[in-house]
Amino acid sequence: MTPRLRLAAGLALALALGSGARAEHPKPVLVFAAASLTESFRALGEAFARAHAPARAEFSFAGSPALVAQIESGAPADVIATADAATLARLEESGALADAPAVFARNRLEIAVERGNPKGVKGLADLAREDLVVILCAETVPAGRYAREALKAAGVAVEPKSLEENVKAVLNKVALGEADAGIVYTTDVRSAAGRVAGVAIPDAQNTIASYPIALVKRAGAQPGARAFLDFALSAQGQAVLARFGFLPP
Amino acid sequence: MSSRRATRSRGIPLLLVAPIAGAGALLGVPLVALIARAPWGELARELSSPEVLTALRLSLVCSLSATALSTLLGVPLAWLLARVDFPGRRLLRALVMLPMILPPVVGGVALLLAFGRRGLLGAWLDRAFDVQLPFTLAGAVLAETFVALPFLVIAAEAGFRQVDARLEQAAATLGATRLRVFARVTLPLAAPALAAGAALCWARALGEFGATITFAGNLPGRTQTLPLAVYIALETHPEAAFAMSLVLLGVAIALLVALRENWMGR
Numbered sequence: 001m002t003p004r005l006r007l008a009a010g011l012a013l014a015l016a017l018g019s020g021a022r023a024e025h026p027k028p029v030l031v032f033a034a035a036s037l038t039e040s041f042r043a044l045g046e047a048f049a050r051a052h053a054p055a056r057a058e059f060s061f062a063g064s065p066a067l068v069a070q071i072e073s074g075a076p077a078d079v080i081a082t083a084d085a086a087t088l089a090r091l092e093e094s095g096a097l098a099d100a101p102a103v104f105a106r107n108r109l110e111i112a113v114e115r116g117n118p119k120g121v122k123g124l125a126d127l128a129r130e131d132l133v134v135i136l137c138a139e140t141v142p143a144g145r146y147a148r149e150a151l152k153a154a155g156v157a158v159e160p161k162s163l164e165e166n167v168k169a170v171l172n173k174v175a176l177g178e179a180d181a182g183i184v185y186t187t188d189v190r191s192a193a194g195r196v197a198g199v200a201i202p203d204a205q206n207t208i209a210s211y212p213i214a215l216v217k218r219a220g221a222q223p224g225a226r227a228f229l230d231f232a233l234s235a236q237g238q239a240v241l242a243r244f245g246f247l248p249p
Numbered sequence: 250m251s252s253r254r255a256t257r258s259r260g261i262p263l264l265l266v267a268p269i270a271g272a273g274a275l276l277g278v279p280l281v282a283l284i285a286r287a288p289w290g291e292l293a294r295e296l297s298s299p300e301v302l303t304a305l306r307l308s309l310v311c312s313l314s315a316t317a318l319s320t321l322l323g324v325p326l327a328w329l330l331a332r333v334d335f336p337g338r339r340l341l342r343a344l345v346m347l348p349m350i351l352p353p354v355v356g357g358v359a360l361l362l363a364f365g366r367r368g369l370l371g372a373w374l375d376r377a378f379d380v381q382l383p384f385t386l387a388g389a390v391l392a393e394t395f396v397a398l399p400f401l402v403i404a405a406e407a408g409f410r411q412v413d414a415r416l417e418q419a420a421a422t423l424g425a426t427r428l429r430v431f432a433r434v435t436l437p438l439a440a441p442a443l444a445a446g447a448a449l450c451w452a453r454a455l456g457e458f459g460a461t462i463t464f465a466g467n468l469p470g471r472t473q474t475l476p477l478a479v480y481i482a483l484e485t486h487p488e489a490a491f492a493m494s495l496v497l498l499g500v501a502i503a504l505l506v507a508l509r510e511n512w513m514g515r
Contacts, residue, residue, distance in 0.1 A: 065484035133366075133384065135466065140485045161384035162466025163473075165481065173466070177367035178383045 028058040029224040030076060032067040034083040034211065035166040036107065036143065036184075039191040040244035041081070047240050048231045055224035063141045063166035064088075071096060071216060078225035081213040081232070083107070083167075083185075084142035088212050101212035104232045106247040108186045108206050109143075109150050111199040112174045119180050121199050124154040127181055135170050135179040138163040143170070146207040147183035154205040171196065185209065187245040208247070280498065287495045288488045295492035303470050304478035304493070308455060311386065311474055315393035315454035316447055319401045322394075323450075324443065327405030328431075342406075349399045356395055357463025364391065364464075388465035389472045393454035401443075401450035408442025409435065445508055452504050456497060 033041045038061045049056040057079075060067070064082035068090050071077050080097075081104070082088045088101050113121045119132055127134050136158070137144030144163065151158055161179065164170045170182035175195040189198035213232055215225055231237045238248060261269065288295055295301065330342055348356055364371040364382045374380040382388040412435050420430045436443075458476040465472040467481065475493055482490040 063484070069484045069487070133381075135384070138467065138481060140481060160468070161471075162468050164467060165462070173383075176361060176365060178361060178365050 026054060026224060027222060028056045029078045029222045029228045031057050031059050031079045031081065031228060032071065032075070032077040032216075033059055033061055033081045034064045034067070034142070035061050035168045036083055036188055037061065037081060037211070038168065040187065040241050040246060043244065044232060044237055044240045047236060048228055051231065051236065052224065052227050055222075055227055057224070057228050061168075063137075065140050066166070076218065077216045078218070078222045079213065079228055080216055081211060082142065083209055083211055084145070085210060085212050086145075087142060088214060091216075092214070096217055098215035098217040101214035102229075102233060103210045103249040104213045104237075105211040105241050105249060107209040107211065107245075108247070109146055109183055109201050109209070110186045110189050111181055111201060112171055112184045112189050112192070112196045113181045113199055114174060114177055115195065115197055117197050117199065121181050123199065124151060124156045124201060124205055127151070127158045127183075128156050132180040133161050133178070134158055135162045135164055135173055135182045136160040137167055137170055137183075138165060141166055142209060143167040143183070143185065146209050149207045150183065150201060150205050153207070154201075190245040210249070211246075283491065283494055283498060287491050291488065292492055292495070295489050296496065298489065300469060300478065300482075301489060301493060304473055304475050305496070307386075307389075307470065307473065308475040311389045311393055312451055312454040312457075314390045315397055315457075316401075316451040318390065318394045319398045319450045319454075320443075320447055323398050323401040323446075324405055327402045327446075328409055328435075330402070331406045331409035345402050346399050348396050353396055353457065353459030354463050357392060357460035360392055360395060360460060360464040364388075383464060384466045384468065384472060386465075386471055389461050389474060392460040392464045393457045393474075396457050396460050397450040397454040400453050401446040404446025404449060405439065405443050408439035408446070411442065412438040448504055448508055452501060455500065 031041065031045070041059055041061070045057040045059060060070075060075075060077070062070075064084065064087040067077075067080060067082065068087055071080060071091060072094070080088065080091065085101065085103075088097075091097050092101065111121060111124070111127070113119065119126075121127070121132070126132065136147050139145055139148065143166075162173070164173070164182075167184050167188055170179075171184050171188045171192055173179045174182045174184075175192060181199075186198070189196060213229055215229060232241075233249075242248070296305075326345065330338060330345070351359075361368060361383065363369050364374070366372065366375050366381055366383065371382060374382070382391060416438070417430050417434050420434045421427070425433065455474075456476055457474070458480065461472065461474060462477055462480075467473050467477050469478075473481070475497060479490045479493045479497070482493065
């Protein structure tokens with residue numbers, strides 16, 4: 001054997017061994033989830049792995065329309081969970097989903113302000129104040145649309161300083177003190193505990209967000225995908241989501 | 250050609266064919282795909298929509314301002330690096346080059362921590378002058394300058410190094426002041442390199458995305474430059490994103506051609 005051949009043989013052997021070792025652990029279920037699900041789905045994934053070993057889930061978090069655009073371009077997602085039905089409908093209409101989406105959680109909006117609320121924000125009406133730097137999500141993102149619905153319901157006209165690409169970007173800019181207020185989900189304020197404060201929005205003005213989840217149709221889909229979806233809807237999964245402040249479907 | 254030290258090889262060694270073809274495909278196919286997928290029939294309509302025109306105008310304003318600011322700040326720095334021997338020069342040069350290899354989003358975070366309302370300098374700017382940079386056009390210019398400045402400095406430094414110091418000395422012995430020597434001898438001789446540096450700097454500023462969206466946010470007409478508009482449009486209105494991408498690609502190609510003829514081709 002020449003050295004080069006020996007190297008090639010070694011590599012082939014390593015690859016064979018590597019794939020053999022992996023066969024015992026099925027490939028993880030790839031879940032695309034809305035940015036507002038970041039913390040809760042990580043916890044859900046851990047609970048899922050404990051309950052369904054050796055199956056496990058991996059996550060890609062982004063704004064809902066970004067996830068849909070990625071799947072439209074052929075991203076290998078097994079499961080998708082978005083923050084509204086309209087965004088997911090795009091995939092359903094194009095036949096990219098394996099079945100009809102099911103709502104697995106709901107969420108409320110809340111105003112995120114700096115810790116201690118130094119600007120004294122009391123409600124949506126304050127967001128029209130000129131001394132406040134207010135940021136929202138872009139209207140392309142569910143959180144941005146919900147926020148505009150809430151502002152409309154409250155009859156408040158806001159001039160946002162920035163239209164962020166996902167809800168976590170809004171939250172972080174408030175946490176950093178660059179913005180005085182932003183409209184996010186209740187669950188975001190809760191997961192950023194201590195970094196921001198929340199100002200509640202009364203029910204009459206609030207918009208309730210519905211989160212649908214669905215299987216993505218694709219060749220070689222993970223058998224664990226269905227199990228993950230069912231887990232999210234199960235009592236055990238719902239308990240995890242409730243812990244992060246989500247409302248039941 | 251004969252003066253070149255390396256002789257050109259006649260064929261391509263067989264072993265290299267695959268990696269070379271791979272590199273060509275990696276670099277070339279995405280460009281071809283973008284050109285092929287572009288909405289040629291509706292290009293004019295896509296590009297004349299108010300959203301796109303706003304982003305285009307803002308991109309021009311921001312990138313040209315960033316280039317001007319880079320020239321103002323970068324040329325003296327390049328001269329210092331080229332002409333003055335001082336301890337820490339290499340360290341300074343490394344520092345200047347850092348934004349070239351730093352992920353732009355990290356640059357954006359660093360800018361927030363420096364010039365944000367609670368930033369090291371930003372808190373003082375806010376208190377003393379009521380100046381806030383995040384979410385403003387000035388913030389977008391600053392983010393673009395941060396990322397693009399090194400391109401100008403490096404080209405300008407190389408330009409200054411090429412200037413024959415004896416010409417400057419001759420001018421000085423003839424009685425020219427230092428400023429006059431710089432303005433009448435050094436600068437004209439380094440001008441081609443400065444122009445190339447400014448062009449590269451402008452191109453980098455025009456394409457800036459990560460630092461801008463992180464530091465300056467995303468507001469149409471204020472901080473939403475073309476790359477940001479491409480990113481947002483891609484999720485909901487891909488045709489517009491393809492059309493805008495084509496514009497940016499066209500500018501980049503035109504710039505490379507121009508640079509090749511004026512500078513690199515020599």
